[in-house]
Amino acid sequence: MRVGGLNKVSTLDYPKGVSAVVFTQGCNFFCPYCHNPDLVRPFGTLMDEDGVLEFLKTRVKLLDGVVISGGEPTVVADLPEFILKVKGFGYKVKLDTNGSRPETIKDLLERHLVDYVALDIKADPRAYPPELGPPEETERVMETINLLKRLGRPHEFRTTAAAPFVNDDSVEAIARAATGDAPLYLQKFKPQTVFTPGFMANHPDQPGPEDLYRFRDIARHHLPAFIR
Ligand code: SF4
Numbered sequence: 001m002r003v004g005g006l007n008k009v010s011t012l013d014y015p016k017g018v019s020a021v022v023f024t025q026g027c028n029f030f031c032p033y034c035h036n037p038d039l040v041r042p043f044g045t046l047m048d049e050d051g052v053l054e055f056l057k058t059r060v061k062l063l064d065g066v067v068i069s070g071g072e073p074t075v076v077a078d079l080p081e082f083i084l085k086v087k088g089f090g091y092k093v094k095l096d097t098n099g100s101r102p103e104t105i106k107d108l109l110e111r112h113l114v115d116y117v118a119l120d121i122k123a124d125p126r127a128y129p130p131e132l133g134p135p136e137e138t139e140r141v142m143e144t145i146n147l148l149k150r151l152g153r154p155h156e157f158r159t160t161a162a163a164p165f166v167n168d169d170s171v172e173a174i175a176r177a178a179t180g181d182a183p184l185y186l187q188k189f190k191p192q193t194v195f196t197p198g199f200m201a202n203h204p205d206q207p208g209p210e211d212l213y214r215f216r217d218i219a220r221h222h223l224p225a226f227i228r
Pocket residue numbers: 027028029030031033034035036039040070071072098195
């Protein structure tokens with residue numbers, strides 16, 4: 001599998017647990033505010049998959065789970081095979097995804113290869129702006145939202161509060177689409193490293209703490225919402 005990075009220990013990424021985070025390489029979106037640009041481009045340095053698996057094998061008694069993040073894991077062809085190996089060690093697996101491949105997520109859930117899904121919703125999911133990715137890649141996020149709600153397996157929604165994609169209206173649309181028991185976590189945009197600095201420089205007025213509280217309150221009309 002195309003492994004672009006490994007965080008050997010994290011207390012933040014698996015719900016209520018200690019995990020390792022495996023980052024896949026390559027993404028089908030190009031969010032201007034992406035803080036992992038080296039994982040988006042398909043030509044970064046890869047890690048040795050066997051070495052990563054060997055490391056995970058030695059941590060079985062120390063870690064509660066493994067998070068597969070990216071980049072976008074669901075565009076990696078041999079993702080299921082990699083997860084099968086991780087599952088073979090007895091780990092719980094969390095998938096971080098942009099939601100562009102609902103059929104892959106459905107397959108992973110139905111085969112019990114994934115125990116928890118964190119879905120990023122980046123804008124009004126009825127139609128993402130083309131600045132986030134090619135429309136043919138972004139158009140199925142709503143399908144993934146509905147899939148997660150229908151299957152009822154443990155999941156959460158996440159939104160990075162980055163202008164111009166997130167505002168009062170898009171938060172209302174996101175929360176309406178995701179409405180239910182699963183939480184929505186709103187996170188602040190971090191300007192330190194971004195995929196398209198020129199685009200972000202043209203949008204200097206980014207949501208601040210007061211905006212995040214307002215977004216949270218808007219979302220809470222439809223689902224549990226928190227600032228992370
Ligand atoms: S933030 Fe966007 S571009 Fe970056 S990895 Fe996630 S989906 Fe891909």
